[in-house]
Amino acid sequence: MHRLSAIVARGLRRTYGGTTALDGIDLDVRPGTVRGLLGPNGAGKTTAVRILTTLLRPTGGRAEVAGFDVVTHPRQVRRSIGLVGQHAAVDEQLTGRQNLELFGRLSRLGAKAARARAAELLERVGLDHAGPVSAYSGGMRRRLDLAAGLILAPSVLFLDEPTTGLDPRSRADLWRAVRELAAGGTTVLLTTQYLEEADQLADRITVVDAGRVVAEGTPGELKARLGGERLVVVVRDAERLAQAAAIVGRATSAAPEVDQDTRRVSAGVGTEGVRVLTAALTALSEAGIEAEDVTLRRPTLDEVFLDLTGGDAR
Amino acid sequence: MTAVPVTEGPLRRLGLALADGWTVARRDLIHWANQPMTVVFGVLFPVMITLAFGYLFGGAVDVPAGADYFAFLMPGMYGMTMLFGLGSTMVAVATDASRGVTDRFRSLPMAPSAVLVGRAVADLLHSVLVLAGMLACGLAVGWRPATLSGALGAAGLLLLLRFALLWAGIYLGLVTRDPGAVTAVQTLEFPIGFLSNAFVAPSTMPGWLGAVAEWNPLSSTVAAARELFGNPGWGGDSWIARNAVPMAVVWPLVITAVFFVLAVRRHQRLDR
Numbered sequence: 153m154h155r156l157s158a159i160v161a162r163g164l165r166r167t168y169g170g171t172t173a174l175d176g177i178d179l180d181v182r183p184g185t186v187r188g189l190l191g192p193n194g195a196g197k198t199t200a201v202r203i204l205t206t207l208l209r210p211t212g213g214r215a216e217v218a219g220f221d222v223v224t225h226p227r228q229v230r231r232s233i234g235l236v237g238q239h240a241a242v243d244e245q246l247t248g249r250q251n252l253e254l255f256g257r258l259s260r261l262g263a264k265a266a267r268a269r270a271a272e273l274l275e276r277v278g279l280d281h282a283g284p285v286s287a288y289s290g291g292m293r294r295r296l297d298l299a300a301g302l303i304l305a306p307s308v309l310f311l312d313e314p315t316t317g318l319d320p321r322s323r324a325d326l327w328r329a330v331r332e333l334a335a336g337g338t339t340v341l342l343t344t345q346y347l348e349e350a351d352q353l354a355d356r357i358t359v360v361d362a363g364r365v366v367a368e369g370t371p372g373e374l375k376a377r378l379g380g381e382r383l384v385v386v387v388r389d390a391e392r393l394a395q396a397a398a399i400v401g402r403a404t405s406a407a408p409e410v411d412q413d414t415r416r417v418s419a420g421v422g423t424e425g426v427r428v429l430t431a432a433l434t435a436l437s438e439a440g441i442e443a444e445d446v447t448l449r450r451p452t453l454d455e456v457f458l459d460l461t462g463g464d465a466r
Numbered sequence: 467m468t469a470v471p472v473t474e475g476p477l478r479r480l481g482l483a484l485a486d487g488w489t490v491a492r493r494d495l496i497h498w499a500n501q502p503m504t505v506v507f508g509v510l511f512p513v514m515i516t517l518a519f520g521y522l523f524g525g526a527v528d529v530p531a532g533a534d535y536f537a538f539l540m541p542g543m544y545g546m547t548m549l550f551g552l553g554s555t556m557v558a559v560a561t562d563a564s565r566g567v568t569d570r571f572r573s574l575p576m577a578p579s580a581v582l583v584g585r586a587v588a589d590l591l592h593s594v595l596v597l598a599g600m601l602a603c604g605l606a607v608g609w610r611p612a613t614l615s616g617a618l619g620a621a622g623l624l625l626l627l628r629f630a631l632l633w634a635g636i637y638l639g640l641v642t643r644d645p646g647a648v649t650a651v652q653t654l655e656f657p658i659g660f661l662s663n664a665f666v667a668p669s670t671m672p673g674w675l676g677a678v679a680e681w682n683p684l685s686s687t688v689a690a691a692r693e694l695f696g697n698p699g700w701g702g703d704s705w706i707a708r709n710a711v712p713m714a715v716v717w718p719l720v721i722t723a724v725f726f727v728l729a730v731r732r733h734q735r736l737d738r
């Protein structure tokens with residue numbers, strides 16, 4: 153195993169009865185980096201997080217977090233990690249402060265330090281609401297949950313779909329918090345269904361589908377996998393779409409994709425983007441085809457993702 | 467952030483585990499302080515049922531010769547109150563499990579036993595409170611224990627039953643993990659109560675039903691409480707009816723032995 157990794161997994165498997173939730177996952181996350189675990193619903197993200205946070209035993213393979221085996225040394229692992237689960241795991245009948253004090257005491261900080269830590273974290277996540285959590289909004293619960301995950305100033309923080317169901321503002325707040333933590337040296341493993349989120353936050357992304365790793369790399373590397381830039385032309389007159397496709401195909405020497413509904417023709421251009429673009433535009437105008445919009449762009453992570461997971465995702 | 471000693475002696479570990487257990491129990495005490503009305507209603511609920519039974523049905527039920535209905539009813543209601551605890555323990559455990567609070571606890575470097583110890587201590591304290599309210603209600607409607615020592619013994623047996631049901635509640639709560647499903651168990655509490663000697667004499671029930679009622683653990687506790695409080699009971703010449711006091715100890719110990727093991731195993735295997 154890699155000595156320098158904050159999280160290591162080798163062949164991690166988990167079955168529930170007949171269902172295989174994880175089908176052999178390998179992970180190496182370097183300390184102080186943010187790893188995105190990206191995958192559609194049911195990919196096995198939560199199962200992976202639960203195993204890495206000692207809540208669930210793997211049925212195969214092994215994993216180390218902060219240098220300790222999650223099965224044989226769960227207690228040592230728990231001293232080094234923070235967990236923000238998919239649903240806010242806080243006591244509804246306590247106030248935010250009482251929740252944090254409770255978790256601080258149970259983290260064995262002692263009563264006095266637990267009180268001080270609760271106050272510090274409430275301020276940090278911007279919660280000064282006095283009432284019970286049952287009266288909190290979704291965003292406030294998330295922030296409290298995050299604070300609960302930070303009680304022990306963990307070296308490895310797990311966030312399971314932290315922004316699912318949050319309004320844009322709360323999501324931006326959470327993203328900022330993750331960036332601050334990463335800047336402070338915390339290793340973060342974050343699961344998400346949102347490509348944009350992984351792109352924004354993660355140093356490296358591991359794409360999972362049906363319990364397997366289907367790709368891994370930096371956001372840039374994953375995008376590069378689709379083969380460089382793409383030329384996209386939106387044709388004004390739908391009647392001439394086929395003709396435009398033929399022209400674009402000739403200019404790019406690639407098989408273009410045609411979308412009738414949006415009158416869009418697109419094709420990969422390799423590294424010759426600007427030259428191909430000019431040639432295609434000249435040929436189109438010579439043929440008297442009017443382009444409504446022309447762009448040269450790198451593929452979005454959505455496209456990478458659809459490509460990697462066989463297209464049944466979002 | 468803190469340097470927790472990695473090697474702890476067994477005594478220190480026990481001390482830390484007990485402290486963790488108390489911290490978890492204390493959470494419920496904070497709930498009570500936050501929502502005192504919940505506690506008040508928790509006490510008032512059995513009181514209101516008692517008054518309803520006593521004043522509405524009191525005239526219609528045959529009571530042992532010459533006895534006042536409340537003198538007979540109260541020990542039955544004390545027993546019922548302990549039985550109601552089963553549902554509240556289940557709700558608390560299932561709520562924590564379904565909301566992820568149990569997982570949050572399990573992800574902390576605390577003693578894993580504290581989750582169960584805390585629940586047990588908190589629920590027992592709650593039952594002491596509710597039983598005290600019920601005893602006060604009994605005194606208010608004219609029920610009287612014969613001796614203080616007898617009364618303490620009876621209260622002890624009632625709480626022993628509650629202690630046993632606590633482990634059943636923890637186990638069932640961990641198994642269902644769904645606070646909604648608890649309603650099913652709660653609706654069973656009354657039939658279990660009616661199938662006992664709490665309200666009517668088992669001898670008036672059809673043969674086999676009467677036998678079931680007599681062997682109902684609740685019946686042993688209620689009969690023992692009547693005996694120790696010095697209140698009128700149904701008597702009965704079956705073996706189980708004649709050995710109410712020892713059986714009021716044996717039944718809860720058997721229930722505890724079974725469900726304590728089941729609950730602890732279920733809790734330890736939450737990661738399976």
Ligand SMILES: Nc1ncnc2c1ncn2[C@@H]1O[C@H](COP(=O)(O)OP(=O)(O)O)[C@@H](O)[C@H]1O
Nearest residue numbers: 168171172173192193194195196197198199200
């Ligand atoms: N407790 C469980 N019992 C049975 N199947 C489960 C359980 N938890 C998860 N699964 C199954 O395992 C697969 C992965 O689930 P999960 O890890 O929750 O995925 P994700 O978090 O990526 O949505 C899914 O098919 C899910 O139905």
Ligand SMILES: [Mg+2]
Nearest residue numbers: 197198238313
């Ligand atoms: Mg999930």
